[in-house]
Amino acid sequence: MKRTSRDIRTANRCEVLRRIIADSPTSRQELAAVTGLSLATVATLVGELLDLRMITEVGFEDSAGGRPRGLVAVDTSGGALVGVDVAETYVRVELFDLGLNVLARAEEDVRPGETRPEQVVARMAAAVGSVVARAGVEDTRVLGAGVSVPGQVDPATGVCGYAPDWDWHDVPLRDLLSERLAYPLHLDNPLRAGAVAELWSGAARGRGNAVVVGLGTGVGAGLVLGGGLHRGVSNSAGEWGHTTMVLDGRRCRCGDRGCVEAYVGARGIMLHLRELAPDSPLLHPGDQTATIDALARGLASGDPVALRVVAETARYLGAGVADLVNLFNPEVVVLSSWVARTLGEPLLHAVREAVTRHALPRPLASTRIVLSPIPTDPVCLGAATFALEGALETAGQRHHRRSLPGSRSAAPSP
Amino acid sequence: MKRTSRDIRTANRCEVLRRIIADSPTSRQELAAVTGLSLATVATLVGELLDLRMITEVGFEDSAGGRPRGLVAVDTSGGALVGVDVAETYVRVELFDLGLNVLARAEEDVRPGETRPEQVVARMAAAVGSVVARAGVEDTRVLGAGVSVPGQVDPATGVCGYAPDWDWHDVPLRDLLSERLAYPLHLDNPLRAGAVAELWSGAARGRGNAVVVGLGTGVGAGLVLGGGLHRGVSNSAGEWGHTTMVLDGRRCRCGDRGCVEAYVGARGIMLHLRELAPDSPLLHPGDQTATIDALARGLASGDPVALRVVAETARYLGAGVADLVNLFNPEVVVLSSWVARTLGEPLLHAVREAVTRHALPRPLASTRIVLSPIPTDPVCLGAATFALEGALETAGQRHHRRSLPGSRSAAPSP
Numbered sequence: 001m002k003r004t005s006r007d008i009r010t011a012n013r014c015e016v017l018r019r020i021i022a023d024s025p026t027s028r029q030e031l032a033a034v035t036g037l038s039l040a041t042v043a044t045l046v047g048e049l050l051d052l053r054m055i056t057e058v059g060f061e062d063s064a065g066g067r068p069r070g071l072v073a074v075d076t077s078g079g080a081l082v083g084v085d086v087a088e089t090y091v092r093v094e095l096f097d098l099g100l101n102v103l104a105r106a107e108e109d110v111r112p113g114e115t116r117p118e119q120v121v122a123r124m125a126a127a128v129g130s131v132v133a134r135a136g137v138e139d140t141r142v143l144g145a146g147v148s149v150p151g152q153v154d155p156a157t158g159v160c161g162y163a164p165d166w167d168w169h170d171v172p173l174r175d176l177l178s179e180r181l182a183y184p185l186h187l188d189n190p191l192r193a194g195a196v197a198e199l200w201s202g203a204a205r206g207r208g209n210a211v212v213v214g215l216g217t218g219v220g221a222g223l224v225l226g227g228g229l230h231r232g233v234s235n236s237a238g239e240w241g242h243t244t245m246v247l248d249g250r251r252c253r254c255g256d257r258g259c260v261e262a263y264v265g266a267r268g269i270m271l272h273l274r275e276l277a278p279d280s281p282l283l284h285p286g287d288q289t290a291t292i293d294a295l296a297r298g299l300a301s302g303d304p305v306a307l308r309v310v311a312e313t314a315r316y317l318g319a320g321v322a323d324l325v326n327l328f329n330p331e332v333v334v335l336s337s338w339v340a341r342t343l344g345e346p347l348l349h350a351v352r353e354a355v356t357r358h359a360l361p362r363p364l365a366s367t368r369i370v371l372s373p374i375p376t377d378p379v380c381l382g383a384a385t386f387a388l389e390g391a392l393e394t395a396g397q398r399h400h401r402r403s404l405p406g407s408r409s410a411a412p413s414p
Numbered sequence: 415m416k417r418t419s420r421d422i423r424t425a426n427r428c429e430v431l432r433r434i435i436a437d438s439p440t441s442r443q444e445l446a447a448v449t450g451l452s453l454a455t456v457a458t459l460v461g462e463l464l465d466l467r468m469i470t471e472v473g474f475e476d477s478a479g480g481r482p483r484g485l486v487a488v489d490t491s492g493g494a495l496v497g498v499d500v501a502e503t504y505v506r507v508e509l510f511d512l513g514l515n516v517l518a519r520a521e522e523d524v525r526p527g528e529t530r531p532e533q534v535v536a537r538m539a540a541a542v543g544s545v546v547a548r549a550g551v552e553d554t555r556v557l558g559a560g561v562s563v564p565g566q567v568d569p570a571t572g573v574c575g576y577a578p579d580w581d582w583h584d585v586p587l588r589d590l591l592s593e594r595l596a597y598p599l600h601l602d603n604p605l606r607a608g609a610v611a612e613l614w615s616g617a618a619r620g621r622g623n624a625v626v627v628g629l630g631t632g633v634g635a636g637l638v639l640g641g642g643l644h645r646g647v648s649n650s651a652g653e654w655g656h657t658t659m660v661l662d663g664r665r666c667r668c669g670d671r672g673c674v675e676a677y678v679g680a681r682g683i684m685l686h687l688r689e690l691a692p693d694s695p696l697l698h699p700g701d702q703t704a705t706i707d708a709l710a711r712g713l714a715s716g717d718p719v720a721l722r723v724v725a726e727t728a729r730y731l732g733a734g735v736a737d738l739v740n741l742f743n744p745e746v747v748v749l750s751s752w753v754a755r756t757l758g759e760p761l762l763h764a765v766r767e768a769v770t771r772h773a774l775p776r777p778l779a780s781t782r783i784v785l786s787p788i789p790t791d792p793v794c795l796g797a798a799t800f801a802l803e804g805a806l807e808t809a810g811q812r813h814h815r816r817s818l819p820g821s822r823s824a825a826p827s828p
Contacts, residue, residue, distance in 0.1 A: 008422060152776055161776070209647050221741070226640050232743020233623050234780040239740035242774055244733040247660050256772055319658040326653035327635070327741075329646020358670055360656055362566055362575070366648040 010393045011228060012037060016045045017054065017074070017392065018200050021099055024073035025058045034206070046072055052395050053078045054098055074099045079391070080137045082128055082145035082183065083384030085190070085377055086110075086120065088165040088217070093127040094380040095135050098388070100201050102376055104135040115166040117176060125180035143391040144184040146383030148193040149173065150218065154235055155386075158187050164253075184394070186386040190214065191238045193382030194336045194372075195222025195229055200385045202334065202374045209330040212372075213240070213321065216337040217288060219261040221324060241265065245320055263316035266292055266339050272312045277305045292342050299346045310343060310350055317347075318354020321369065325355065329363040336372040344371065424807045425642060426451060430459045431468060431488070431806060432614050435513055438487035439472045448620070460486055466809050467492045468512055488513045493805070494551045496542055496559035496597065497798030499604070499791055500524075500534065502579040502631070507541040508794040509549050512802070514615050516790055518549040529580040531590060539594035557805040558598040560797030562607040563587065564632065568649060569800075572601050578667075598808065600800040604628065605652045607796030608750045608786075609636025610643055614799045616748065616788045623744040626786075627654070627735065630751040631702060633675040635738060655679065659734055677730035680706055680753050686726045691719045706756045713760045724757060724764055731761075732768020735783065739769065743777040750786040758785065 015035050020026060023034075028046055032039045049055045049072075056075040060068035076097040085092040087110075094105045108123040124147070132142060151163030158174025174185050195204070195212040204210035204224050212222035219241030223230040230237050241261035242254050249258030250271070262268050266288040273283050273291065282298050282305060284290035298306025321333055335348060352369050359367075372378055429449050434440060437448075442460055446453045463469045463486075470489040474482035490511040499506040501524075508519045522537040538561070546556060565577030572588025588599050609618070609626040618624035618638050626636035633655030637644040644651050655675035656668050663672030664685070676682050680702040687697050687705065696712050696719060698704035712720025735747055749762060766783050773781075786792055 223741075225644055226642070228640070230639055230742075232777065232780075233745045234743055234776060236774070236776045237741065237743035239743075239774055239777065242740050243657075243737040244659055244772060245661055247730065247733055254774065316661065319661055323657040326656050327637075327651065328644075329648055329651035329653075331647045358658060360650070360653055360668065362648060362650045363646065363653065 010389075012041065013045050013048065013392050014389055015227070016042060017049060017388075018205070020049070020055055020072060021074050021200070022205055024099070025071040026073075027061060027069040027071055029063070029069055054392075076101065079143040080132075080135070080141050081143055081384040081387045081391075082131070083193075083377075083380035083382070083387070084124055084128065084145060084147040085193075085379035085383060086124065086147065086149045087190075088150065091120065091123045091127055092377055092380055093124070093131050094377065094384065095131040095137065096381070096384045100381065100384065100388075103137070104131040105380075106130045106134075117168060117171045117173065120166070121173070121176045121180065124177065128181055139182060142183050144186060144387030145181060146186045146188065146193070146386035146390075147173070147177065148188055148190045148379045148383045150190055152236065153187045153189050155186065155188050156235075158185065160187070184387070184390055186383070186390045188383065188386055190216075190337075190379045190382075191220040191222045192229055192231070193222075193379045193386065195224055195238075195382070196385045196389075197374055197378040197382035198222070198334050198336070198372065199224050199229070200388075201381060202372055202378065203332050203370050204334065207331045209328060210332045210334060211324045211328055211330045212334045212336050213324070213340070214337040215264060215317075215335060215339040217266045219265045222336075223328070224330075225328070240320070240324065243320065243323065245316060260316065260320045264313055264320065268316075269295070269309065269313050269339065273305070273309045276308050276312065280305050282306060282309075289338075292339055296342045296344065299343065307346075310347055314347060314350030314354050318351050319358045321351060322355045322358030322364075325359045325363045325367050330367055333367060333369045334372050335370070336374075336378055340371060424803075426455065427459050427462065427806050428803055429641070430456060431463060431802075432619070434463070434469055434486060435488050435614070436619055438513070439485040440487075441475060441483040441485055443477070443483055468806075490515065493555050493557040494546075494549070495557055495798040495801045495805075496545070497607075497791075497794035497796070497801070498538055498542065498559060498561040499607075499793035499797060500538065500561065500563045501604075502564065505534065505537045505541050506791055506794055507538070507545050508791065508798065509545040509551065510795070510798045514795065514798065514802075517551070518545040519794075520544045520548075531582060531585045531587065534580070535587070535590045535594065538591065542595055553596060556597045558600060558801030559595060560600045560602065560607070560800035560804075561587070561591065562602055562604045562793045562797045564604055566650065567601045567603050569600065569602050570649075572599065574601070598801070598804055600797070600804045602797070602800055604630075604751075604793045604796075605634040605636045606643055606645070607636075607793045607800065609638055609652075609796070610799045610803075611788055611792040611796035612636070612748050612750070612786065613638050613643070614802075615795060616786055616792065617746050617784050618748065621745045623742060624746045624748065625738045625742055625744045626748045626750050627738070627754070628751040629678060629731075629749060629753040631680045633679045636750075637742070638744075639742070654734070654738065657734065657737065659730060674730065674734045678727055678734065682730075683709070683723065683727050683753065687719070687723045690722055690726065694719050696720060696723075703752075706753055710756045710758065713757065721760075724761055727757075728761060728764030728768050732765050733772050735765060736769045736772030736778075739773040739777045739781050744781055747781060747783045748786050749783070750788075750792055754785060 028042050032042045055072045058073045063069050076099040078098050081096045083094045091108045095103045106127040108127045152161035160171040160173045198204035198212050208227045210224040214220050221238045221240035242259045245260045246258035250262040252259035252262040282294040295306045442456050446456045469486045472485050472487045477483050490513040492512050495510045497508045505522045509517045520541040522541045566575035574585040574587045612618035612626050622641045624638040628634050635652045635654035656673045659674045660672035664676040666673035666676040696708040709720045
């Protein structure tokens with residue numbers, strides 16, 4: 001275990017700010033109660049966040065018979081954060097205030113044949129420049145930019161080891177981006193961005209253990225364990241899409257057979273449709289988005305083929321989610337990403353029913369299965385959240401270096 | 415996240431003692447280097463452990479040009495720990511010193527028809543009394559007893575919610591035991607005992623992320639994540655044996671179909687043998703132990719049926735272990751429990767080969783797959799380790815209550 005005192009201090013600072021964002025305005029006493037930290041520790045961390053101008057004092061509330069309690073709230077104007085969601089066919093950028101509210105958004109298409117790293121980086125920089133300018137935010141107030149790239153990304157080095165959609169290998173993405181953007185840059189992948197978005201602002205908020213299932217073209221699981229993101233030893237945990245569900249079954253794009261993704265990802269769902277009703281007008285060959293959209297409309301109108309396709313998908317997805325329930329015993333499983341959002345409640349209900357058939361009673365009893373409640377792009381939000389966590393970490397380091405022994409902000413924090 | 419300052423202090427105290435047990439004698443400087451804790455924190459924790467007489471000063475070592483460094487070592491005579499492994503047909507008890515070395519062991523049979531809670535508790539108490547007496551250890555020196563029960567156990571309440579082998583429901587096991595044993599009692603299940611044994615004394619020592627696969631009659635995974643045991647929200651994480659591997663496949667004893675356990679547990683392996691060679695002399699109908707033993711002898715002598723049974727088992731087990739590698743991205747996967755121990759290296763090699771076919775390259779590259787290196791019963795060892803962790807927690811509480819502000823031992827520790 002290499003969890004240093006600084007790691008713990010950063011985690012506690014994140015936890016306190018997360019609660020302040022969720023519950024503004026709130027008091028130190030209330031923060032101590034919900035985090036389990038001591039009042040002295042909370043007071044120290046609140047002092048740091050006040051000094052950093054991320055939060056502000058907003059008055060007092062009466063406490064039953066005691067002294068009035070000071071209230072703090074997030075200072076939404078204390079800084080801005082950029083979240084970038086790079087996908088196969090687009091680059092989407094959103095700018096957030098410190099309350100994680102969207103200030104502006106932009107989207108750039110990525111056309112086939114324009115997917116070399118320098119080309120995609122140029123699109124990203126253009127979109128970021130556009131949102132910052134449109135929101136009227138000064139460059140110096142942007143605390144950082146988080147960038148989600150679909151593939152293997154090493155947050156420490158900023159290198160994209162492999163991006164299958166574009167056949168990128170070992171692209172020094174952060175270095176390329178830093179030639180065009182002056183903000184601190186934080187790279188990660190969409191699974192982890194989706195998970196951290198749920199942890200700060202969605203269904204995993206206040207939960208120690210949550211699994212965020214990403215259902216899109218690719219399939220995976222973002223893991224919130226022990227109150228934080230589980231990355232694994234080489235930062236590649238969460239490859240749930242390549243769990244064997246049908247030994248020797250359908251061929252998966254990873255090269256193996258019978259993977260969960262081959263049955264519940266967008267391609268797998270299209271294949272169910274083709275097998276059940278090859279001539280269905282719902283099928284748009286080669287166009288995943290159009291097909292999933294058509295299925296959603298079919299569900300709304302009670303189309304029997306659409307209903308059967310969702311039932312078939314849920315048969316596999318329910319067994320797979322039950323595996324996650326049995327293995328992790330989480331408080332919540334969140335269905336996220338575009339396929340889950342598009343198919344919505346009908347998929348959720350079918351999955352819940354299938355999970356009940358497969359999961360063991362004890363872990364099932366303590367797990368809720370929900371759709372992501374995040375109304376905007378969770379990947380942009382999660383990417384911006386990585387930037388916020390990064391700002392808290394480096395600001396904390398600066399803060400602790402600057403402080404003199406004996407001053408309030410240098411008081412020991414656990 | 416409800417990780418309090420006390421939780422962190424207990425975890426750090428465990429971590430420091432774990433390293434001292436592993437590396438005795440060692441210095442505070444070395445402990446700080448391997449744990450990532452500050453030297454001041456390590457010095458405080460070492461002071462506590464010295465005050466508790468769990469460790470002792472054993473001299474000095476030269477440091478290149480600097481002051482000689484004080485060395486500490488575990489004080490093996492500072493206390494004793496009981497580990498109890500309750501299984502379907504036996505109760506095994508081992509007594510350990512503080513270095514986690516076995517001082518004495520005893521085993522009592524549990525006969526069919528003598529499996530009521532009071533009967534099993536009487537067997538346990540008799541075996542515990544026997545090892546403590548034989549080792550010549552005074553009762554007051556026994557710091558605690560850990561008890562592993564195969565089923566659902568709540569360590570907080572000491573209640574066994576369900577033990578399938580004996581059809582126990584909501585048995586207040588700790589209360590029953592405490593009428594006969596005066597030691598602090600710590601109840602848990604064999605999966606978690608096996609995992610904590612690897613964490614303290616086996617292949618997961620010094621690892622932040624490890625999966626301990628228990629292969630016996632039942633199958634499951636003990637999860638070491640972020641340096642500690644992952645229990646889940648209702649203490650039932652790790653039910654990997656009931657992951658769906660073959661949708662609509664073989665019936666499992668849990669009532670579902672196609673579970674991993676139905677293909678790689680002792681019953682599943684017997685079924686492979688029956689399907690491949692129904693008349694094989696290796697098959698001992700109704701006797702799992704005799705059949706697995708016969709398979710092991712067959713492997714040693716190159717029996718083609720035994721080789722085919724292990725290959726078939728590894729086909730499923732390899733796919734299942736690859737799922738764990740993809741999902742957790744652990745540093746090590748440990749194959750533990752009696753089936754893995756009996757089938758040994760031939761099973762390990764076949765599993766490694768199958769994992770290579772199924773796992774993704776990136777997590778595969780950072781994972782080792784090994785047999786448990788623990789030479790004795792890992793469940794007894796793990797149960798005793800729970801007692802040691804419990805002693806560290808309560809001793810720490812007493813210690814902190816007792817200490818006066820300003821004394822060395824009351825210095826703030828993170």
